[in-house]
Amino acid sequence: MTAKLVLITGASSGIGAATARRYGATGAHVLLLARNEERLDRVAEAVRKAGGTAASYPIDLADAAAVAEASARIAREAGIPDILINNAGAGRWLPIVDTSAEDARAMIEVPYLAAFNLTRAFLPKMLERRSGAIACITSPGSFIAWPNAAAYISARHALAGFTEALRSEAKGKGLSVTLVVLGMVESPYWEHNPGSRERAPKANPLLAPMLTPEDAAEAIFAGIEARKRTVVKPAVFRALFLLNALAPQLVARGLRRATPKSSA
Template sequence: MKLVGRTVLITGASGGIGEAVARAAHARGATVLLVARGEAKLKALSAELGLRAHAYPCDVSDPSAIESLAATVRDAGHSVDVLVNNAGAGRWVSIEDASPEELLSMAQVPYVAALLMTRAFVGEMIDRRSGRIVTVNSGVSRAVWPGAVGYASARWALRGLDLALKSDLRGTGVGVTEVVLGTVSSDYFTNNPGSEEALPKIARMVPTITPTDAARAICRGIERGRGTVIPTGQLKWVAWSSQHMPRMNHFMLWLTGARRSARRRTPVSPAPTS
């Protein structure tokens, strides 16, 4: 699917990978629908890109807001050809150090947001027998490291969504692409202090790429109809070893990963014996 003349909706488009995808798709001749919570940034990007760029502020963690967004997009006369589920959030933190609210928010975005965004737009694609659903995922969906339970499990759920869609949409004319990225030089580590230190040392073998590099890989994957996009050879090896040598893969990530910090815990007294 060539992007020229197509309409591409990107979530998380106010910065980082999402902004880069919007710029790359727009440069390829697509109309881009920019979705994120940051209204000011979206409008600035839309104004900069000019024609064929439209800002739609929306909190994709809110199911009712997604329904309103879909109605607004349809009322504006846009038919979405490509949905890029890019919005994501979450710290790398041990499960007991995260509040229930934080764990729920990590599941909400990216997983539930991608699930409901897909539901909101895929019906029209099926009717037209044309379209593509793209999910932007993390390398942790292949190789899990310690100290990131909420984040990792949400990303595995996103992987499950991708596989389920590929099965469910087979034969409909709607394609499905999962993009698996390693470290990207975005603002993630700035916005989530302490996370960079939690990255396993072995992960340094996977080169850091820029948001522009990621966007180029995503757009190329869409245009070539790829089912899975993994931009670097090193990350492809990580994904391969996770599937074919899972025990070694998991052990090396554990061995080189962050250790739990010492905590004071109230010792549990043994039960009295009679």
């Protein structure tokens, strides 16, 4: 991994910051994208301490024009990433009736459109080079649904669909495309999206075991290195996804029963 160029979105805290440090430990040059410049600079310093190098690019990934501008700047200053990790995610778990149109749009803008726009900016050169890896980080909401999180789940389905379509277009062209599905991770996500943790189904496997950001980072790193199509952590979700494919009504009923009732 030495001297690899790795771009990570949502890199100012949680999963993104831990993934940046993990790649820093390999000697990679890590490009950090998120809104908060001060936090990005702290992560950049942690990457350097881990043995890598880093550059910060403060950006609102919901702004398509800003993504285009930052992508062009990165290409000029650092080059085309060897590894692109679409990790940025946002969105409160809310009942449909409590979700505004603005809320729903924001959840589509990040993660889905942020991943689409950033990938589209670098994809032509990656295809021309015929090498590289792209990963999209999502949650079990890409494959199953539970009450009181409709806009969140819809955005995760969109991200999973984008990843599958990207893989189809990149087939045989030297790129690996990985979808990383992570269970609940103990990170600042819950602070930024109040009420979401309380709306999680109160039953396994959605609540246990809780992952650390470092657990998530290792799963992302290992999956990309192995050029896997899909990474699922914890692995128990694979059984749930299979059961959902075979008996969707059974899984839906169980998730409904396990989800706290909405106060709406």
